[in-house]
Amino acid sequence: MIRVSxxxxxxxxxxxxxxxxxxxxxxxVGVSKTSPNMEALVAQSKGIxxxxxxxxxxxxxxxxxxxxGNIEDMIKYSDIIVDxxxxxxxxQYKTLxxxxxxxxxxxxxxxxxVADVSFSALCNYDEALNKKYVRVVSCxxxxxxxxxxxxxxxxxxxxxxxxxxxxxxxxxxxxxxxxNALVLDPATIPSHHAKDVNSVLKDLDIxxxxxxxxxxxMHVHLLNVTFKQQIDKEDIVSIFLNTPxxxxxxxxxxxxxxxxxxxVARDLGKMRNDIRExxxxxxxxxxxxxxxxxxxxxxxxxxxxxxxxxxxxxxxxISADESIKITNTSQGISGGYII
Amino acid sequence: MIRVSxxxxxxxxxxxxxxxxxxxxxxxVGVSKTSPNMEALVAQSKGIxxxxxxxxxxxxxxxxxxxxGNIEDMIKYSDIIVDxxxxxxxxQYKTLxxxxxxxxxxxxxxxxxVADVSFSALCNYDEALNKKYVRVVSCxxxxxxxxxxxxxxxxxxxxxxxxxxxxxxxxxxxxxxxxNALVLDPATIPSHHAKDVNSVLKDLDIxxxxxxxxxxxMHVHLLNVTFKQQIDKEDIVSIFLNTPxxxxxxxxxxxxxxxxxxxVARDLGKMRNDIRExxxxxxxxxxxxxxxxxxxxxxxxxxxxxxxxxxxxxxxxISADESIKITNTSQGISGGYII
Numbered sequence: 001m002i003r004v005s006x007x008x009x010x011x012x013x014x015x016x017x018x019x020x021x022x023x024x025x026x027x028x029v030g031v032s033k034t035s036p037n038m039e040a041l042v043a044q045s046k047g048i049x050x051x052x053x054x055x056x057x058x059x060x061x062x063x064x065x066x067x068x069g070n071i072e073d074m075i076k077y078s079d080i081i082v083d084x085x086x087x088x089x090x091x092q093y094k095t096l097x098x099x100x101x102x103x104x105x106x107x108x109x110x111x112x113x114v115a116d117v118s119f120s121a122l123c124n125y126d127e128a129l130n131k132k133y134v135r136v137v138s139c140x141x142x143x144x145x146x147x148x149x150x151x152x153x154x155x156x157x158x159x160x161x162x163x164x165x166x167x168x169x170x171x172x173x174x175x176x177x178x179x180n181a182l183v184l185d186p187a188t189i190p191s192h193h194a195k196d197v198n199s200v201l202k203d204l205d206i207x208x209x210x211x212x213x214x215x216x217x218m219h220v221h222l223l224n225v226t227f228k229q230q231i232d233k234e235d236i237v238s239i240f241l242n243t244p245x246x247x248x249x250x251x252x253x254x255x256x257x258x259x260x261x262x263x264v265a266r267d268l269g270k271m272r273n274d275i276r277e278x279x280x281x282x283x284x285x286x287x288x289x290x291x292x293x294x295x296x297x298x299x300x301x302x303x304x305x306x307x308x309x310x311x312x313x314x315x316x317x318i319s320a321d322e323s324i325k326i327t328n329t330s331q332g333i334s335g336g337y338i339i
Numbered sequence: 340m341i342r343v344s345x346x347x348x349x350x351x352x353x354x355x356x357x358x359x360x361x362x363x364x365x366x367x368v369g370v371s372k373t374s375p376n377m378e379a380l381v382a383q384s385k386g387i388x389x390x391x392x393x394x395x396x397x398x399x400x401x402x403x404x405x406x407x408g409n410i411e412d413m414i415k416y417s418d419i420i421v422d423x424x425x426x427x428x429x430x431q432y433k434t435l436x437x438x439x440x441x442x443x444x445x446x447x448x449x450x451x452x453v454a455d456v457s458f459s460a461l462c463n464y465d466e467a468l469n470k471k472y473v474r475v476v477s478c479x480x481x482x483x484x485x486x487x488x489x490x491x492x493x494x495x496x497x498x499x500x501x502x503x504x505x506x507x508x509x510x511x512x513x514x515x516x517x518x519n520a521l522v523l524d525p526a527t528i529p530s531h532h533a534k535d536v537n538s539v540l541k542d543l544d545i546x547x548x549x550x551x552x553x554x555x556x557m558h559v560h561l562l563n564v565t566f567k568q569q570i571d572k573e574d575i576v577s578i579f580l581n582t583p584x585x586x587x588x589x590x591x592x593x594x595x596x597x598x599x600x601x602x603v604a605r606d607l608g609k610m611r612n613d614i615r616e617x618x619x620x621x622x623x624x625x626x627x628x629x630x631x632x633x634x635x636x637x638x639x640x641x642x643x644x645x646x647x648x649x650x651x652x653x654x655x656x657i658s659a660d661e662s663i664k665i666t667n668t669s670q671g672i673s674g675g676y677i678i
Contacts, residue, residue, distance in 0.1 A: 172602035263511035
């Protein structure tokens with residue numbers, strides 16, 4: 001059993017913690033929380049051990065939430081730490097992971113140089129094998145990489161041009177967004193997403209631009225991929241249908257919005273309406289000679305969860321095929337059509 | 340077994356259909372759908388029989404979705420029909436229910452005179468016993484009635500004054516709202532909600548005003564209830580904690596928004612993040628002499644589901660205590676604190 005703890009119990013941390021509990025080869029040591037709020041109450045109700053900084057212990061005591069030690073205790077008890085602290089905070093914690101000689105997974109909000117390798121399971125799993133520090137790229141970059149690496153099996157890619165329409169805030173937030181505007185993110189092109197893709201696919205010619213829209217549900221990417229040769233639409237459909245971390249929206253479902261995708265996830269009883277797959281609109285796939293156009297949606301809250309689980313196994317020297325298979329089974333990821 | 344069909348498979352219809360499937364004393368005959376869209380695909384994937392108008396059968400055939408007959412067939416096979424068609428359409432269908440001498444439940448979007456009685460399980464269950472046509476009041480009215488009838492156990496209510504802040508649209512909608520505005524609904528006072536409460540509590544002095552806000556998650560009601568005598572806060576807390584169709588948001592959870600309530604529902608794995616209970620903010624309960632102030636949230640998509648199930652049993656002559664108990668158990672409704 002790989003003993004894993006999750007440092008930071010926000011949107012990503014809570015999902016990764018629950019995913020760890022579902023893995024046959026992992027044990028969740030616990031999670032860290034700095035304040036005894038509703039998410040601490042939820043963790044406690046699920047039987048998850050909570051560790052907190054020493055300065056917070058009094059607050060927890062007052063609110064009647066049991067803590068199992070401080071964050072250094074949690075690190076000591078673990079083989080691997082998944083760092084899901086806010087952007088930039090992971091780099092500060094790295095000194096603590098180093099102090100106890102523990103391996104760690106960082107999220108895409110950290111700079112690439114925090115880790116030995118930036119990671120996307122379908123692109124460069126093997127580069128993370130037995131590494132000490134691995135960084136799982138962000139939700140947008142994870143979606144770009146899954147899609148691009150899947151398409152690259154059909155032929156040599158010449159270049160990728162992509163527009164990213166980002167959700168303004170996560171559903172649970174009540175202090176920011178969605179703002180009543182379209183916001184260039186940033187106004188300069190390329191956006192940082194292209195650079196982040198290049199942290200994994202170093203030689204790819206990719207330019208991205210991004211805009212923030214007033215919605216909370218999902219991101220949407222509009223891709224224009226140019227191959228070195230002509231590509232048939234049916235080959236694209238076929239490879240997407242046979243790649244478990246990608247699901248398709250069929251023409252007959254008449255779905256044309258992120259609202260409907262989330263509604264299907266709710267109707268199917270998916271926990272938290274999470275969708276860990278890239279969701280490609282089948283009707284959007286269009287080819288013109290060597291150019292391919294397509295549109296897909298990205299569930300920003302959950303898409304990186306399987307990659308975090310795979311990264312834990314990669315660090316432990318377990319092969320890509322084996323890890324991806326276990327992760328997909330435990331997470332109900334099976335590809336095909338969403339409905 | 341009571342054979343029930345659901346006419347109309349939208350936001351309310353799909354939830355009522357699934358709730359029927361969970362009742363030990365009911366059998367779901369099927370649901371009606373007019374177009375073979377994503378919701379039809381979801382119904383099919385759950386093994387729910389679909390009936391459609393004759394004019395739609397070709398569309399279903401083309402899309403490969405099996406239909407089990409037309410809507411008259413569905414009505415014929417049923418003991419009771421839950422009508423969850425759009426506002427005003429239920430009244431048109433009533434002639435069909437009458438033709439086949441079938442009993443029916445209507446929703447709050449129909450006028451009160453469509454049915455023999457307007458229904459709220461905690462207020463006037465017995466009035467619906469053995470009736471032919473029962474109308475379950477709307478989501479907002481259901482919440483008002485549950486709260487008022489529960490408070491009325493503490494003492495005689497002199498008057499209720501309430502502000503209703505409505506969500507602009509449901510989460511699944513992509514053709515309307517939330518608009519970027521606050522909309523008076525309507526500008527004249529009282530709003531229709533007071534009148535709808537009076538369809539059940541005929542003598543209550545109640546005035547409501549309503550405003551629409553740009554959000555999809557939940558409604559919020561701000562109540563000012565004046566009793567004939569002084570009321571203690573602790574008695575209100577106690578009665579709410581002991582009423583299963585009401586849950587409380589505790590002070591220590593630090594929840595102060597509908598976004599956080601929905602996030603808790605997601606974290607707890609509640610199907611579609613539905614919350615069938617009225618969600619009262621404990622901190623909002625404030626008393627001044629005989630006046631009580633309180634604020635609660637209403638999950639517009641699902642709050643009327645238990646009342647629909649109870650109405651089916653009331654029509655069949657089953658007692659309030661027995662029905663409410665079975666409904667609560669099957670729907671996971673247990674009261675107390677939400678977390």
